[in-house]
Amino acid sequence: MATDEKPPRTARTRLAVAGARSSTESVFGARGRGDRLGNRFFLAFLLLGMAMAITGLAAMIIWAIIEGSPRLSMDLITNGPSTLAPETAGYRPAILGSIYVIGGVIALIVPLGVGAAVYLEEFADKTRWWNRLIELNIQNLAGVPSIVFGILGLAFIVRSPLSLGAVPAAGAVTIALLVLPTVIIAAREAIRAVPPSIREGSLALGATQWQTIYRQVLPAAMSGILTGVILAVARAIGEAAPLLLVGAVTFVTSDPSFFGPGFTTLPTQIFDWARRPQEEFQVLAAAGVLIMLALVLVMNSFAVWLRNRFEQKW
Amino acid sequence: MKISTARRRLAPLAVASAAALVLVACGSDDASDDTNTSSEDSSSEEQPADDDSEDEPADNGDELSGSVVVDGSSTVAPLGEAAAELFMMETPGVQVTVGTSGTGGGFEKFCNGETDISEASRPIKDEEAAICESNGIAFEGLTVANDALTVLVNPENPLQCITVEQLQAIWGPDSSASNWNEIDGIDLDAPLDLYGPGTDSGTFDYFTEAINGESGAQRTDYNNIGEDDNTGIIGVEGSTGGMFYVGFSYYMENQDRVKALEIDGGDGCVAPSYETVQDGSYSPLGRGLFVYPSDAALEKPEVLAFINFFISNAEPIAEAAGFIGMTDEQASEAQAQVDALVGG
Numbered sequence: 001m002a003t004d005e006k007p008p009r010t011a012r013t014r015l016a017v018a019g020a021r022s023s024t025e026s027v028f029g030a031r032g033r034g035d036r037l038g039n040r041f042f043l044a045f046l047l048l049g050m051a052m053a054i055t056g057l058a059a060m061i062i063w064a065i066i067e068g069s070p071r072l073s074m075d076l077i078t079n080g081p082s083t084l085a086p087e088t089a090g091y092r093p094a095i096l097g098s099i100y101v102i103g104g105v106i107a108l109i110v111p112l113g114v115g116a117a118v119y120l121e122e123f124a125d126k127t128r129w130w131n132r133l134i135e136l137n138i139q140n141l142a143g144v145p146s147i148v149f150g151i152l153g154l155a156f157i158v159r160s161p162l163s164l165g166a167v168p169a170a171g172a173v174t175i176a177l178l179v180l181p182t183v184i185i186a187a188r189e190a191i192r193a194v195p196p197s198i199r200e201g202s203l204a205l206g207a208t209q210w211q212t213i214y215r216q217v218l219p220a221a222m223s224g225i226l227t228g229v230i231l232a233v234a235r236a237i238g239e240a241a242p243l244l245l246v247g248a249v250t251f252v253t254s255d256p257s258f259f260g261p262g263f264t265t266l267p268t269q270i271f272d273w274a275r276r277p278q279e280e281f282q283v284l285a286a287a288g289v290l291i292m293l294a295l296v297l298v299m300n301s302f303a304v305w306l307r308n309r310f311e312q313k314w
Numbered sequence: 315m316k317i318s319t320a321r322r323r324l325a326p327l328a329v330a331s332a333a334a335l336v337l338v339a340c341g342s343d344d345a346s347d348d349t350n351t352s353s354e355d356s357s358s359e360e361q362p363a364d365d366d367s368e369d370e371p372a373d374n375g376d377e378l379s380g381s382v383v384v385d386g387s388s389t390v391a392p393l394g395e396a397a398a399e400l401f402m403m404e405t406p407g408v409q410v411t412v413g414t415s416g417t418g419g420g421f422e423k424f425c426n427g428e429t430d431i432s433e434a435s436r437p438i439k440d441e442e443a444a445i446c447e448s449n450g451i452a453f454e455g456l457t458v459a460n461d462a463l464t465v466l467v468n469p470e471n472p473l474q475c476i477t478v479e480q481l482q483a484i485w486g487p488d489s490s491a492s493n494w495n496e497i498d499g500i501d502l503d504a505p506l507d508l509y510g511p512g513t514d515s516g517t518f519d520y521f522t523e524a525i526n527g528e529s530g531a532q533r534t535d536y537n538n539i540g541e542d543d544n545t546g547i548i549g550v551e552g553s554t555g556g557m558f559y560v561g562f563s564y565y566m567e568n569q570d571r572v573k574a575l576e577i578d579g580g581d582g583c584v585a586p587s588y589e590t591v592q593d594g595s596y597s598p599l600g601r602g603l604f605v606y607p608s609d610a611a612l613e614k615p616e617v618l619a620f621i622n623f624f625i626s627n628a629e630p631i632a633e634a635a636g637f638i639g640m641t642d643e644q645a646s647e648a649q650a651q652v653d654a655l656v657g658g
Contacts, residue, residue: 083399249385251410272391272414274544
């Protein structure tokens, strides 16, 4: 019953729908009870699915607001952590650490992810086994547990050969590797969705392949690519386990620097406080969840705004 | 038209940069300090063999700078953080960071030369010490506080006291007990619902060694709550047959939700408390908490000053962080160790 949708059901539309239905029924015979029951069930199932998703999210947000609201103040973002005075402790180094790590992640995944996607869609010869192997591997990488990337980051990025040390840059590289498959897959879908006629038209007008990709395909695919980046960043900002391995410590009172040791991030700080026995720290952890929600909202609204600017329809 | 689109394009950027400015502006003095410390830090690393520590008195806080990297047990972390906070109030030039990789994970990094001080909720193992040695890392071990590994059960559990043998029958590597009444001397019909910390934890190592006789030997079909001890409290609170072992502070904060068992180590039942841990009667689950500074790190005056501060103020630090302080004997022993380090 697609007619149950958007347009306001004025008396006229209702009349028109009833008329259309009765004329259809007079030709094909009235629909059986089973059909109508099936419709009801399907709708109920869809609503249930949506309710589950929203209830989970709402429960978490409401819990965080109830639990964390007593601690919502400027202290929370201007102060550093404190074991002696949890009532004025805050997330300042953690917020900055998260911003550094996420900034690094975005700077890495956008060029690398889009580059890989452009190669796989526009240049790679899919009859070659190595290209198919790469494709398969990228899809499998998206399912590897994040802790494995943490071990990889500790072994190769923090220690030799990259030897960055336990710095935000090492965290950014590790998390970038973790979310790169998401970006590549989304960017490939977006590039594939650009109609071939756009490419052919551009090539027919004498543009080179590079010009076609840069001036036509990428702008047209931008909104899909940005969706992938949004998903990737949303996952990246919540990761705690791999960052613990690459050296996001939990007690840092000074502001971090991108290549300087001693950093922390919001999820690691929240995790550390949530497991403390004292009530004050658990309240602090809930307040931290709210900060993280706010940060994700700000970043995502920026990305959505950016995406809408590039949105294109054919 | 042009202006308005430009403005629309820039608006979110302006919001973002304004937010960044707020953060930066609030701590501009800290930020400038950071640049100082990091540059001095790198220069001091370039000359590892400087012996300034002998010339300067170690607790002359105003002139110290650099950083102290502490990592290790999440049980000891609140203690290290309290010490770091108090220390940084006196010596603002020094940055102390405290990580929580777990006792084992902390030693792994420590023996790789990545940290200055490792915190531990059990003494260093021979294997770990051997790795340190083969990497050329020499170290000191200092006791900083005490803890009672506390065995928790549901408040409805009538049991008051448990013997080490009974604990062994429940937690032993070969145990298959699934109900409390399968254990000799316990008359309670409730399914055993076991919670324990992750295997990286020093608490796990200590408990298995003290109860089952071998570090790491324990039945594997229990609820592994990893590093989040509050989960174990929630589990025991909600299950009549629940059982969990954890550091004393978790019991102190949750006395209305769970019950601590007295432990009979052969000399009668002893309840966990500040007194019984300090006089040694809470056995075998009373344990020391330790810090291990490396000798190379102790060459740096800021690390030496921090260790000195930590030990000299161990009592107020333990109190502030909610830990059981050292006995007089332990305190004077640790102080003697530190005095030898400062003097030599």
